Amino acid sequence: MILFCNKLPDISPMDAMENLEQFNFKSQFVNEDELLEGVSYLKLKDDGVKELLIEDRILDAFTLVVLNEFDIDRRETPEEVKISNELGYGDIILTKERFILTNFKTTNDRSDKIHTEDLTLILKRNGYILDKIEVGRLFNQMGIGKYSKNITINKVKKAGYEYIKCLLNYDE
Secondary structure, eight states: OOOOOSSOOOOSSGGGGTTOOOOOOSOEEEOGGGOOTTOTTEEEOOTTHHHHHTSHHHHHHHHHHHHHHSOSSOOOOOHHHHHHHHHOOTHHHHHHHHHHHHHEEEOSOTTOEEEHHHHHHHHHHTTOOOOHHHHHHHHHHHTOSEEEEEEEETTEEEEEEESEEEOSOTTO
16 A cells, blocks of 8 residues: 555554655645745645646556556665654654744854754753754754754854754743
């Protein structure tokens, strides 16, 4: 079974998802009121695409593309997909992304900096348990801030992000 969706539906029993391969895309299409200024990850959705997708020629072409990818000699799952699957299913990832997109923004000021370790702590305080690598992947995927291996904050040099601002109070 192949399922394409923005929001993973409730699947029961949970073991039905054992062979799920989830693909995280570099963009999410949303309604105009859900767009966030300066967040290139979110794109305005075009409902007109739905009409195009029901045309026989488009359905046939898409079906052939999918079938050609899943031939008898099953290709190994790409590493990126394996990583996506390890991070969770559907809404869990979207919830993390929505939290980040709502509470962090890219700035034009290089002095706006946060260490990756501090980003991880902020997320943890708000219920998102991620390691530094996962945090980095999410911020890079969404284009928030600019990563650097050497960010100095209060004379402490660590990996982190420049041009980034947290909109939360750090005590939250």
